[in-house]
C-alpha cells in the first residue's frame with residue numbers, strides 16, 4: 001500500500017516509533033540514546049560533533065537477512081555490496097566477513113575494496129563511464145565481472161583486454177524501461193536515463209560482444225533505481241523482461257551464466273512502506289527462478305542506511321519572526337540528502353529527558369550560507385539548549401560518502417560500534433588537511 005503523498009507534521013513518527021524499528025538503537029534513562037552497548041553521548045564527548053557512527057551489529061544482521069532471504073527462496077545468489085553508499089574500510093571489513101563482495105563504480109572504489117581485503121573475484125564494476133585506466137585496473141585485479149553499459153564500452157574493453165592478453169568477463173547492462181517510481185534523481189531504469197543499453201538493442205549487442213576477442217560474455221545485468229519503496233511491481237517487470245531476454249539469447253546459442261539483479265531496495269526513513277528482502281527474493285524467484293541460473297544482487301542502502309547515525313550538537317536555538325530555528329553543527333556538506341533529494345531523516349535527542357519533554361515545531365538547520373542547508377521543517381522537537389546532541393537516523397548510506405568541504409568545513413570523523421566496543425575508523429579531517437595540495441603561483445606570492 002502506498003503512503004499518502006503529503007503527510008502533515010502531526011503524522012511524523014514519534015521518537016519511540018522510530019527507535020522501535022531500529023533494534024541497534026535504544027533510549028535509556030541514564031545513558032540516553034545507546035547504539036548496541038555504547039552510549040552515543042560518550043562518542044560525542046570523545047570525538048566531538050558532527051560525527052558519523054555505524055553499528056557493526058546492524059550491518060551484520062542486515063547482510064545476513066538478505067542472504068538468508070535469497071537462500072530461503074531457493075536461489076543460488078551472491079551479494080555484492082554497492083560501496084558507493086558507504087566506502088569506509090571498517091564497514092567493508094564487517095561486510096566482507098559476512099561473505100559479501102563489492103559492487104564498485106570507480107577505480108578508487110576498486111582500490112578501497114581490495115584494501116578492505118575483498119578479493120578481485122568478488123568484485124563487480126558498474127558505471128557508464130569507465131575509463132581506459134579503470135578497465136585496465138579491473139582486468140589486472142581479475143575481477144568477477146564488468147557490467148558494460150554500451151556497445152562503445154564493449155569495444156573499448158575488448159581492445160584493452162586483447163592488448164593485455166586477458167579475457168574480460170562482461171555482463172551487458174540492460175535498461176528494461178520500467179519506472180521504479182522513486183525520486184527522479186535516483187531512477188535509472190527508464191529508457192531516457194543514461195544507464196545500460198536499450199532493451200530492444202540488447203540481444204544484437206550481446207551477440208556482437210560474444211564474437212569479440214578478449215571478452216567472455218557472462219550474462220545480463222540491470223539496476224532500475226534507488227530507494228525503491230513502491231512495492232515489487234517495477235522489480236518484477238524488469239526481471240520478467242530479463243528472463244525473456246535470457247531465453248532469447250539461449251535460443252540464439254549464446255552463453256548466459258548468470259543474471260545481475262542490481263540493487264535499489266528501499267528503507268523506511270519516515271514511515272514509507274518497507275519492501276522486505278523476502279519480497280525481493282520472491283520477485284526474483286518468480287521471474288528468473290525458472291532459468292535455473294545463479295543471480296547476483298548489488299544492495300547498498302538497504303544494508304548500510306539504517307546502520308548509521310550522524311551526531312550533531314545544537315549550536316543555538318534562534319527565535320525567528322515565525323519559526324523556531326534549531327541551528328546544529330552539522331550541515332548540508334555533511335549530510336546532503338535533505339538538500340539534494342528532499343529527504344526526511346529522523347532526528348532524535350540523545351538525552352532521555354529531552355526526548356520526553358513537550359514538543360513543538362522547529363526548523364532544523366545547519367550553519368552553511370544556503371537556505372537549502374535545512375535538515376527538517378516543522379519538525380516536532382523539544383526545547384533544545386546549546387550543547388545538546390541529536391542523532392540524525394539512517395545516515396549510514398549516501399551520508400559520509402557524499403560529504404564535501406563546502407564552507408571549508410573539515411570532513412567529519414567516522415566511528416564503528418561493535419557490541420560494547422567502539423573505535424574511530426576515520427579521523428576528523430584537520431584544517432591543515434583542508435589546505436593540503438593548494439599552491440599559490442609564484443607571480444602572486446611576492
Ligand SMILES: *Cc1c(COP(=O)(O)O)cnc(C)c1O
Nearest residue numbers: 082126226263264298299300301
Ligand atoms: C547505486 C547502485 C546500486 C545500489 O543502489 P542502492 O539503492 O544503494 O541499493 C547498485 N547497483 C548499481 C549499478 C548502482 O549504481
